[in-house]
Amino acid sequence: MKTTTDYLAIALAIFNAACAATLAAEPTKAPQSTNFPAGQRSGSVVAARKLKNPPVLSAGHGKELGEFKSGVHTITSAGLDRKYTIDIPADYNKNKPYRLIFAMHMMGGHMDTMVNNRFYGLKTYAEKDAVPCIFVAPEGYTDQTPWRGRDDKDHVFFADMLALFKEKLSIDTSRVFCCGFSFGAMVTYSLSLEFQKDLRAVACYAPANWNIYLPANRHEPLAYFSTTGTQDGLCKYVNSDEQKQGGKYCVLAHLEDNGAKPLPEIPLATTPTHVTTEFKGCPKEYPVVFGSFVGGHTDTVQDPGSNVNWIAKETWDFFKRF
Numbered sequence: 001m002k003t004t005t006d007y008l009a010i011a012l013a014i015f016n017a018a019c020a021a022t023l024a025a026e027p028t029k030a031p032q033s034t035n036f037p038a039g040q041r042s043g044s045v046v047a048a049r050k051l052k053n054p055p056v057l058s059a060g061h062g063k064e065l066g067e068f069k070s071g072v073h074t075i076t077s078a079g080l081d082r083k084y085t086i087d088i089p090a091d092y093n094k095n096k097p098y099r100l101i102f103a104m105h106m107m108g109g110h111m112d113t114m115v116n117n118r119f120y121g122l123k124t125y126a127e128k129d130a131v132p133c134i135f136v137a138p139e140g141y142t143d144q145t146p147w148r149g150r151d152d153k154d155h156v157f158f159a160d161m162l163a164l165f166k167e168k169l170s171i172d173t174s175r176v177f178c179c180g181f182s183f184g185a186m187v188t189y190s191l192s193l194e195f196q197k198d199l200r201a202v203a204c205y206a207p208a209n210w211n212i213y214l215p216a217n218r219h220e221p222l223a224y225f226s227t228t229g230t231q232d233g234l235c236k237y238v239n240s241d242e243q244k245q246g247g248k249y250c251v252l253a254h255l256e257d258n259g260a261k262p263l264p265e266i267p268l269a270t271t272p273t274h275v276t277t278e279f280k281g282c283p284k285e286y287p288v289v290f291g292s293f294v295g296g297h298t299d300t301v302q303d304p305g306s307n308v309n310w311i312a313k314e315t316w317d318f319f320k321r322f
Contacts, residue, residue, distance in 0.1 A: 048174035049200075049285045051322065055097035058171040062094055068168050072111075077160040078153040080142055084161060085111045087123070087135040088169070097172035099126075099133045100165060101319070102158070104180030104187050106299075107146045111137035120179055120205075120299065121312035122319070131320065134169060136161065146183035147190075148213050155215065158191055162198060177319050179203035181299035182235060185226070186212040189250050196220035196257075200322050203315040205299035207250045208235040210243075217253065221283070224254035225318045227291035227299070227311050230268055234297045237268070251290050258282040268292045272304050276314060289318060 048056045070088045074081055089098075103119040105111060114137035118124050126133040138157065140146045148154045165171055176199055180188040185207035192202045194215040201223035228237045228247035239245035244252075252263055260281035269275040274293035282288050291314060293301050300309050 051285055053174055055172040056174040057097055058166040058169065058173050060094075060166060060168045061097065061170040063168065063170070064094060065092065065168075075157075075160060075164065078156040080153060080157075082142070082157050082160075083111065083139040085115055085137045085139075086165075087115065087119070087137075089132065089134070093132075094170055096132055097170055097175075099131065099175040099177065099319075100136065100162075100169075100171050101126075101133055102136045102138065102161075102176075102178040102188075104138065104178065104184035105140060105146065106180070106182040106184045109146075109184070110141070111139040113137075120181070120315065121309060122179070122316055125312070125316035129316075129320070134165070134171070136165070140183070140187070147187035149211055150213060152213060152215060154187055154213065155191065155194060158195065159198075173198075175200050175322060177201055177203075179205070179315060181205040182297065183212070185235070189226075190214050192222055192224065192254070193217040196222040201225065201319055203318065204247075204250065205311060206232055206235040206297055207247055208239065208245070209250055209253075210239060210245045217257070219257050221258045221286040222254060223286050223288075223318070223322065224251070224258075225289045225291075225315060226251055227293070227301075229293050229295040229298065229301075230270075231295055232297045251288065255279055255282065255288050258286040258288055260288070266290060266292075269294050274301060274303060274310055276310075287318075287321075289314075 047053060070086060072083060072085050074083050101122060103114040105113050119135045123135055142148060166173060178188045178191055178199055185204035188202050189204050189207040189209060190212055196218060199222060204226040206228055207226055226247060237247045248266060251266060255263055260279055264279055267275050267277050269292040272294060274291055276289060276291040278287055278289045295301060299311055301311055302309060
């Protein structure tokens with residue numbers, strides 16, 4: 001005998017199926033704000049996290065670029081003049097939704113470093129696969145460190161850039177990504193604790209969760225990819241078990257936020273061939289992937305007999321899932 005609860009469940013399933021069919025039919029406009037209280041879910045946010053979801057169009061969809069071109073720009077944010085370099089495809093089409101990828105520079109690097117290395121190599125893969133992308137390289141160095149360690153002004157900068165790009169450009173707001181190496185990984189990890197509803201996925205190459213501003217973790221799910229060398233003496237895999245510092249604990253934080261229970265052991269490489277692990281227990285929309293290799297502090301690694309930097313390749317494959 002079916003109970004009232006059974007009929008409610010059936011009705012809800014039919015309603016969800018109808019909504020999914022409607023969403024699949026055409027792109028949707030992004031809501032005015034996706035900043036919901038922690039733990040609260042919006043129907044549009046959930047739909048935008050389904051694998052291969054239709055694009056969620058920004059307010060800039062259909063607008064002419066005007067004077068907003070590729071190159072270096074300055075924006076006033078949190079009382080500071082901040083610079084960034086944006087790379088908009090030469091054949092930009094105002095009616096086509098673009099993925100947006102932020103590349104955060106390392107210590108000793110700058111935004112032009114990201115341009116010169118083709119945004120950690122991701123632009124090369126995007127062009128090869130004909131995936132429409134806009135790349136952004138923000139500039140740090142506002143307090144003698146690559147990215148700020150004592151306040152949230154880099155977070156405000158990120159939010160201000162994102163709002164500007166959504167207003168001026170045709171962005172698929174459900175496909176915004178961020179990546180970085182070393183200090184760039186540190187600020188990317190920091191952003192991943194607060195901007196889960198804005199970022200679809202992040203990639204952190206040798207992250208550290210100390211010596212960087214860290215917000216209160218909102219404990220929202222996020223697709224997370226990271227790498228750390230077993231011999232990295234700067235951004236260590238484990239800096240302190242007692243304080244839960246190290247690349248290991250960056251992985252575990254996102255595993256926990258993505259619902260993995262119990263928290264698993266993390267395989268580490270012991271030979272020259274790297275080991276990449278995708279952990280069980282996470283929803284397919286929110287995978288956590290960790291790449292381990294025998295080596296030091298770097299974002300460029302080839303396996304024996306290969307000339308391919310597997311970190312860049314696996315990052316692109318990871319981002320392209322969504």
